[in-house]
Amino acid sequence: METCPEHADMMVKVAVIETSVKNTEKTIKSSILAVANHIKSGQAWRIGIVGVAGMVIIQSLILASMWGRLCRTVEVNSERIVVLEALHPRSPK
Numbered sequence: 001m002e003t004c005p006e007h008a009d010m011m012v013k014v015a016v017i018e019t020s021v022k023n024t025e026k027t028i029k030s031s032i033l034a035v036a037n038h039i040k041s042g043q044a045w046r047i048g049i050v051g052v053a054g055m056v057i058i059q060s061l062i063l064a065s066m067w068g069r070l071c072r073t074v075e076v077n078s079e080r081i082v083v084l085e086a087l088h089p090r091s092p093k
Helices: 005-087
Strands: none
16 A cells, blocks of 8 residues: 555654654653752752741840840849949048
């Protein structure tokens, strides 16, 4: 059975389309794998950034607490100085 020229031409075009589809499929699969690997490797950085942000918040709270305690200490000592100066006034020189 002989094939007509149009049929042979169509078979060549189908083979070209089939090759293009296979190559496109390989490209898509490799792109998906590359994105998946990027997401996996990026997870450690995200955890690190969240950890650093958490530490900044905790250190800010500790700084605020220490600042408050220092201010309270100054207030208490200022009151004591006022009482002591009332009890023992400075003599002029």
